[in-house]
Amino acid sequence: MTLLTTVFAAIICTVIWYKNAPKNEMKVGILCWMYWGASLMWLVDAVFEYAELGAEYFTPAPVDMLNDFFLGLSAVALGLVVWLAILLVKDPRGVVRTALFKKN
Amino acid sequence: MACFIVPVAEAVVTTAITKVVKSKETKLEALKVETGKESFETEIKIPFSRKLKWLNNMLWGGSFLLAFEHVWHGEVVPWFPFLTAASDPAEASVMLSETATVGVSMAALVTAVWGVMLLVTKAMEKKALKHSPLQIREGCI
Numbered sequence: 001m002t003l004l005t006t007v008f009a010a011i012i013c014t015v016i017w018y019k020n021a022p023k024n025e026m027k028v029g030i031l032c033w034m035y036w037g038a039s040l041m042w043l044v045d046a047v048f049e050y051a052e053l054g055a056e057y058f059t060p061a062p063v064d065m066l067n068d069f070f071l072g073l074s075a076v077a078l079g080l081v082v083w084l085a086i087l088l089v090k091d092p093r094g095v096v097r098t099a100l101f102k103k104n
Numbered sequence: 105m106a107c108f109i110v111p112v113a114e115a116v117v118t119t120a121i122t123k124v125v126k127s128k129e130t131k132l133e134a135l136k137v138e139t140g141k142e143s144f145e146t147e148i149k150i151p152f153s154r155k156l157k158w159l160n161n162m163l164w165g166g167s168f169l170l171a172f173e174h175v176w177h178g179e180v181v182p183w184f185p186f187l188t189a190a191s192d193p194a195e196a197s198v199m200l201s202e203t204a205t206v207g208v209s210m211a212a213l214v215t216a217v218w219g220v221m222l223l224v225t226k227a228m229e230k231k232a233l234k235h236s237p238l239q240i241r242e243g244c245i
Contacts, residue, residue: 002173030165033158037166040217041111041210048206071176075169082168 001065003042005072009079010035025092031083038075105179105189105199108170110207111214115163122160126153149229159218166214 013031020028050057060068088096129151174180179188189199 006169030161033161034165034169036217037111037162037164037214038169039166040162040214041108041166041170044206044210044213045107048209071173074176075172078172079165079169082165 001060001068002072002075003039003046005069005076006035006039006042009076010039027083027087027090027092030086031079034079034082035076038079105195105202106174106187107203107207107210108167108174109203111163111167111170111211114211114215115160115167118156118163119160122153122156125156126151129153150225155222155225158221159215162214162218163211166210170210 010032013028013035017024017028017032020026046057091097171180180186181188185191187199189195
């Protein structure tokens with residue numbers, strides 16, 4: 001479930017990036033790399049787990065599934081927080097700088 | 105248990121390589137400007153440092169989220185020795201074998217995907233050169 005959640009997040013981010021390319025003002029590319037990297041790593045984890053459990057891997061207990069989904073959503077949220085921090089620090093549109101140094 | 109350590113280690117190495125490659129690329133560019141022998145092909149090619157950055161972003165981003173998963177499961181703690189499995193010798197050996205199998209496979213898969221991306225971009229660069237050489241040449245001048 002964690003893998004599935006991250007893969008969906010990666011796909012959505014890639015679609016958003018493609019729609020706005022070549023402009024990269026919002027730095028969505030960072031999110032794409034982060035989610036794809038995590039998805040690949042969790043894929044390896046899933047393969048090893050499948051090798052250990054066999055078909056049982058595809059029939060998890062509802063509580064485990066819910067916990068994994070919760071973890072996946074939290075990972076996606078953490079990725080978004082990191083992206084937002086990078087966006088505000090790099091400030092490609094100069095919005096933060098303008099707001100901070102604006103004279104009233 | 106600690107499988108994210110391998111991609112983190114690879115990320116540290118590739119980040120260092122990226123810095124070295126980037127510094128060499130700027131030096132080369134400066135040289136080209138001086139001699140005036142700037143070739144058409146180097147203009148259109150994506151710098152290798154940029155390609156390395158793709159790998160860095162995947163490795164850093166992926167291992168960061170994976171580390172978060174380990175914190176979630178209580179396998180990584182904010183106090184020494186940071187990995188709960190490291191305090192017990194029996195668990196430590198399981199952790200090391202998992203790092204050697206799962207961790208190495210993770211790093212290898214990410215690197216392999218990046219390798220495929222390199223091949224695809226190389227093919228795209230070649231195609232761009234083949235199809236509209238005049239337009240691009242004019243753009244560069």
